Amino acid sequence: MSGKFKISYRKDMALFQTLWAKVWLGVFVCCMIVAPFFMTRYQLSILNEMGIATIGALGLNLLTGYTGQISLGHGAFLAIGAYTTGLLTGKLGIPFLLSLPLSGLMAATLGMIVGIPSLRLKGLYLALGTLAFGFIVEYIIFHWDLTQGDMGMAVKRIGIGGFTIKTQQHYFYLIMSFAAIATICAKNLVRTKIGRNFIAIRDRDTAAEAMGIRLAKYKVMAFAVSSFYAGVAGCLMAHYQKWIVPGSFDISLSIAYIAMIILGGLGSILGSIMGAILITGIPHFIIYLTDFFKESYPALSGVIVDFKLGIFGLIIVVTLLFEPQGLFGIYRRAKVYWKTWPFKY
Amino acid sequence: MVKILEIVFNGLSMGAIYALLALGFVLIFKSTGIINFAQGELAMVGAFICYNFATLMGVPYLVAFFITLILAAILGGIVNVVFFRRMVGEQMFSTIMVTVGLASILTCIAGLIWGHDVYAIHSPFTNKTATIGGIVLSQGSLYTIGISIVLLVLFALFFNRSLLGIAMKGTAEDSDTSGLMGINVKRIHMVAWAIGALVAAVAGIFLAEQSFVRLVMSHTGIKAMAAAILGGMESIGGAILGGVIVGLVEGFAANYLSGMEIGGFHFGDIKDVAAFAIMIIVLMIRPHGIFGKQKVERV
Numbered sequence: 001m002s003g004k005f006k007i008s009y010r011k012d013m014a015l016f017q018t019l020w021a022k023v024w025l026g027v028f029v030c031c032m033i034v035a036p037f038f039m040t041r042y043q044l045s046i047l048n049e050m051g052i053a054t055i056g057a058l059g060l061n062l063l064t065g066y067t068g069q070i071s072l073g074h075g076a077f078l079a080i081g082a083y084t085t086g087l088l089t090g091k092l093g094i095p096f097l098l099s100l101p102l103s104g105l106m107a108a109t110l111g112m113i114v115g116i117p118s119l120r121l122k123g124l125y126l127a128l129g130t131l132a133f134g135f136i137v138e139y140i141i142f143h144w145d146l147t148q149g150d151m152g153m154a155v156k157r158i159g160i161g162g163f164t165i166k167t168q169q170h171y172f173y174l175i176m177s178f179a180a181i182a183t184i185c186a187k188n189l190v191r192t193k194i195g196r197n198f199i200a201i202r203d204r205d206t207a208a209e210a211m212g213i214r215l216a217k218y219k220v221m222a223f224a225v226s227s228f229y230a231g232v233a234g235c236l237m238a239h240y241q242k243w244i245v246p247g248s249f250d251i252s253l254s255i256a257y258i259a260m261i262i263l264g265g266l267g268s269i270l271g272s273i274m275g276a277i278l279i280t281g282i283p284h285f286i287i288y289l290t291d292f293f294k295e296s297y298p299a300l301s302g303v304i305v306d307f308k309l310g311i312f313g314l315i316i317v318v319t320l321l322f323e324p325q326g327l328f329g330i331y332r333r334a335k336v337y338w339k340t341w342p343f344k345y
Numbered sequence: 346m347v348k349i350l351e352i353v354f355n356g357l358s359m360g361a362i363y364a365l366l367a368l369g370f371v372l373i374f375k376s377t378g379i380i381n382f383a384q385g386e387l388a389m390v391g392a393f394i395c396y397n398f399a400t401l402m403g404v405p406y407l408v409a410f411f412i413t414l415i416l417a418a419i420l421g422g423i424v425n426v427v428f429f430r431r432m433v434g435e436q437m438f439s440t441i442m443v444t445v446g447l448a449s450i451l452t453c454i455a456g457l458i459w460g461h462d463v464y465a466i467h468s469p470f471t472n473k474t475a476t477i478g479g480i481v482l483s484q485g486s487l488y489t490i491g492i493s494i495v496l497l498v499l500f501a502l503f504f505n506r507s508l509l510g511i512a513m514k515g516t517a518e519d520s521d522t523s524g525l526m527g528i529n530v531k532r533i534h535m536v537a538w539a540i541g542a543l544v545a546a547v548a549g550i551f552l553a554e555q556s557f558v559r560l561v562m563s564h565t566g567i568k569a570m571a572a573a574i575l576g577g578m579e580s581i582g583g584a585i586l587g588g589v590i591v592g593l594v595e596g597f598a599a600n601y602l603s604g605m606e607i608g609g610f611h612f613g614d615i616k617d618v619a620a621f622a623i624m625i626i627v628l629m630i631r632p633h634g635i636f637g638k639q640k641v642e643r644v
Binding site for chain 1: 380382428431432437438439441442443445446447448449450452453454456457567570571574578610611612613614617618621622624625628629632633
C-alpha cells in the first residue's frame, strides 16, 4: 500500500484519516442542506426512505457485520419500534422526542432477550432462532387487540414543541439529522474498546473469550445496540408513513436489510449506507423503468411487484458469490488502484 | 377419545410431511454441509410442477407425480451447479445467506409463472375417506403417512447399507479427506442436491393434497427446519421424530388453543407459530437438538 504513513496510534484511530475526507464530507453536508430546495416531493420521499433504511442497516451491520451474529429477524425489531411509538404517542399522548428513545429502548430490551440464547446458539441455530422470533412478533401483532391486527394502526404526526412536521422537506431534515447522528455514533462505537471486542468475537469467539473478552456481555450488548437502531428506524418509519400494518414488517423486510449490508459490505459503516441507498433505490428504479416501458408492454406493470424480492435475493447471491466484500470492497480496491497508478503495488 | 385419535392421526400426517422436508435438510446438510433455507421453496415449486401437469395439462396423476420427481431432481442439480459448487467450504454465514437469496429467487420465479392464486391438484384421493374402527380418515392422509414411512425406511437403508450412502456420510464428515480416499465429491454433492429436491417435491405434493397449491406454502419449509433442529441436524431418526412432534403439537394447539382469548389477545391460527415456540424452547434447553451432538471447537 502506498500513500499515507501513520506514525502514531492517534492518527490511525482518527475519525477522518485525511484532510480530503473532511472536505468531501463538508461538501456532502452542504449538498444535503440545499438539496430539498431543488428536488421534487417524490425525489425527497425516496431520500427519506433511504435515510430511515440507513439507520436500520447500520444497526444490522453492527450486529452481523461487526459481531458476526446472524439475525434473520431484523424486521421484527423495526416492528417493535414502530408499534411502540404508535401506542405511546397515540394512546398515551407522549411527545415524539420522548417516544423515539423509548421505542428504541423497547426494541433494545427485547433484543437483549433474543441475544441471551445467542450465547449458546451459533450460526445456523441463531439464524433459526431469530427467524422464529420474527414470525412470533408478526403473529403477536396480528392477533393482539392493542395493535389492531391486520387493520393497521394510525400514527400521529411528529410534533416537536409547538412545531408539527408536515411536508417532505421537514421530514427530510429530521430524518437526515437522525441518520447523521446514527452514523457518527456507529463510526465512533466501532473504534472504541467495545467495537474492537465486537470484531474479536466475530473473528473467533472462543479465542476472544480466551483473551479475556466477556462474551456474554458483548454479545448481548451487540444485540441491544443493533435492535436500538432498528427500533429508532421503525419509530421514524411509523411517523413517516403515518399508517402501520403488520404485513409491512414480515420476513421480506428482514431480507431487504440483509441484502443492504451484504451488498454494501459486511463490517463497514460506509458500506451500510451505500447498501441502504441502493436497495431502497432499486424498487423505485424498477417503477421508473416500467413507467417508461408501459406504453409498449402494458402487461409488464403487474409483474413488477413479484420482481422486488427476487431481485433482492439475486443481489444477495451474486454479491456473495462474486464480491463477498460488497460495494465497499470494490470502492476500496478502486481507491488503491488509482492511488498507485500506473504501478501495480 | 375419537376426537383425540383424529387429532393424532391428522397430526401424524402433517408430521410425515415435515419429516420428509426435514429429511431433505438433513440429507443436504450431511453431505455438503450447507443448510438449505430454500427447502420449502423447492417443495412449493414441486407442487406447482405437479399441478401444472396433473391439472392444467390433464396428465394422469401418477404420471404427473413421476414427471415431477424427475424434474425436481434436475432442478436440484441445476441449483447445485449454479449456486453451490463454488460455495462449498465457505463460512456458515455466506452459505445460509445464499440459500435465503435462492429462496426469494424461487418464490419470485414461481410467482411469475403461476401467479399468486390458490390452486388444487386433482388426485385420485381427493375427498375420499376410509373408516377404521369408527374413525373417519381421509385417504390422502393415509397415503401420505404410508409413502413417507416407505421413503424414510429406504433412506435409512440407503445411508447405512449402500456404498453411495456411506460415501455421502464420509463426504459430510470431511470432504477433503474423502476426496483423497477416491470419493468423487462433486458427484456426491450433485446426488445430495438431486435427492434433497426430489424429497422436497414429494413433500410439496403431499402438502398440496392436504391443503392447496400456493406460493406461501413454502413457509412450511421453515417449520420443517424447526423439526430438523428439534431432532438435531445430524440424524435421520431425529428428523423423523422432530417432524412427528411438530405435527402433533400443531394439531393439538390448533384444536385446543384456537379461539382462546387472554386480555385482548386472540390465539387464532396458533398452528402457524406453535412449531417456532417449541423450537425456541428446545434450543434454549438443548442447543444442539434432541439427538444432536455437541461439537468440540478448536481455536
